[in-house]
Amino acid sequence: RDYEKEIETIQDAVESNRCDGILFGRTRPQDERIEFLEDRKFPFVTVGRTLKDEHSWVDVDHVDIGYRATERLIQLGHRRIAHLVTPLRYTYSHHAQQGYRQALADHGIPHDPALEVECYLSRKTGGDGARELLSLGQMPTALYCSNDMIALSAIEALRRFNIQVGKDIAVIGSDDMPLAAYVDPGLTTFRQDLDGMGMRMGQMMLSMLSGIAEPQQQKVKAELIVRGTDMPYSRKNGDEA
Structure with missing residues (x-):
């Protein structure tokens, strides 16, 4: 139900022009949120990937x-x-x-x-x-x-x-x-560098909003504690x- 609610929220945000870009996580191998945003050519960056692996993302390895x-x-x-x-x-x-x-x-x-x-x-x-x-x-x-x-x-x-x-x-x-x-x-x-990942996602989004269309992807190594x-x-x- 939470996933369905997220899909509805993203669709509403895009269709009502309430934002210029979207960041989100907990991606799925086949993700309806990503398919919707790609179809609308709307800027987005995720924490995590899908099986297609063609959009902009930051992900822990x-x-x-x-x-x-x-x-x-x-x-x-x-x-x-x-x-x-x-x-x-x-x-x-x-x-x-x-x-x-x-x-x-x-x-x-x-x-x-x-x-x-x-x-x-x-x-x-x-x-x-x-x-x-x-x-x-x-x-x-x-x-x-x-x-x-x-x-x-x-x-x-x-x-x-x-x-x-x-x-x-x-x-x-x-x-x-x-x-x-x-x-x-x-x-x-x-230990996962969540702060660094958040900053990198923001940088990717700013690049997209400035006109850079090429997908940006970064895999981050975690530190053994x-x-x-x-x-x-x-x-x-x-x-x-």
Whole structure:
């Protein structure tokens, strides 16, 4: 419903001439908002991309985050690594999934679909995902979560089962939300330069309004922030060969 409301809001803004350009985010692989604006030749810049990838955008490199998070866990000795992925209606979720799967493949670890759980963006869904993983015959020894809210929710649920994060299981998040530094142990995650991305979007929009029609696109690398929730694999925490 929120997505439908956004489409209506954008259509109304364009048709009533209430603005000269539009900035928005949470893009989808096939996005009606973008299709509408392209059809009207109306200036816009997004946080994120679509499968067409032909308009102006700024985006965090979520493929890189997914790859580096998974590879870090592999380098710490983990092989049974689960992925709590954000809703697959968003393009960035597919990119995170791509990075996770590519890291597994590059290190010779078979992909297990049971270890990928889609979680909606709410305070409880990471916990639901963690409980789903706990129901498997063999618990993963590490979690990569493509959103910090999901990671913190999963950590809370694991504690209720007396599973200590940073000792019994490793967890890595993705977007360094403010609370990530203050939980105990602090969440290992990735810091995204949101201020810089916002400034770049504004610059792109000003260029478009000044007559530059060529699409501008920028992919931004995130910074790994190591805290206390990831740790080396220990055989007492899993039965992997």
